[in-house]
Amino acid sequence: MEVNFQYAFRDIAGKAGNIHAEEKIQKKDTEIMEQKEMDKILGKAEVLIEALPYIQKFNRKIIVVKYGGSAMSDEELQQNVIKDVTLLKLVGFKPIIVHGGGKEISRWVGKVGKEARFVNGLRVTDEETMEIAEMVLNKVNKNLVRMVEKLGVRAVGISGKDAGLLQCTKKCPDGEDIGYVGEICCVDPKVLYDLLEKDFLPIVAPIGLDDAFMTYNINADDAACAIAKAVGADKLVFLTDIEGLYRDIEDKGSFISRLTASQAVELIGSGCIGGGMLPKLSNCTDAIKEGVNRVHILDGRIAHCLLLEIFTDQGIGTAIIADEERTEG
Secondary structure (H helix, E strand, O other), X not given: OOOOHHHHHHHHHHHHHHHHHHHHHHHHHHHHHHHHHHHHHHHHHHHHHHHHHHHHHOOOOEEEEEEOHHHHOOHHHHHHHHHHHHHHHHOOOEEEEEEOOHHXXXXXXHHOOOOOOEEOOEEOEOHHHHHHHHXXXXXXXXXXXXXXXXXXXXXXXXXXXXXXXXXXEEOOHHHOOOEOXXXXXXXXXXXXXXXXXXXXXXXXXXXXXXXXXXXXXXXXXXXXXXXXXXXXXXXXXXXXXXXXXXXXXXXXXXXXXXXXXXXXXXHHHHOOOOOOHHHHHHHHHHHHHOOOOEEEEEEOOOOOHHHHHHOOOOOOOEEXXXXXXXXXX
């Protein structure tokens, strides 16, 4: 049988060329993958470098985190928030968590056949509802302790009743009696200082006592603000269900990333801030006036919003600063 060697050699050479070409492509793909992997590693390094001045600046500074909203009702968001706070602790911050529990309280109130009722955003709290609220808040509190401890940081859960932390009077909005709802009149932060000194992360449930040692439910925003002022916190952070402040909530282009306390007061007076944001913003301006360096309003639904706001140049929420800081900057 006659063999055409010329065609055979061409065939072999062609196959060899194809193999060589495939090897070059594979090598190129490997180089691209390796470069992408290196870029990811370098990106992580850049994030750490960007965070370094903030870590240095806020080392051993107290940060109060008011934890509430949707970030409490979603398990993955819960984990993200607790990881963020734990990381803040491990890099030198002194965090204090003040938590709410409104949605969970309403759920348990419904379980016993009662209907949740609110006046000016405050829960009407009869004796039975107060018992439910305290039970739920303590349950939430200890669950947060468990989550922090699981990440290797020592935490202690307390309420405002412990060591006289939150002393209050009966709150009567517009003169209306809404039951066991407290207005904070005094904060004794000694127990918090003691816990921070012994390297614990305090987690506070917003329940207080009056002069007659009656138990009262306290708005968590009010509790966080009062505690931040009492301990001289460098930062107060509110985790909410909104990205931050808008001049017009319908116009996403009107987002405010930074404003002074005076500008915040003007914003309140303009009437363009309403709903639950109004008392929150009032709390923010009060905190700044009482010595808290910065107040942040963040969307707790965004994964790791705390780290993104505190450790990056851009930030993702609204920061309220003292008028003097703007002058200095």
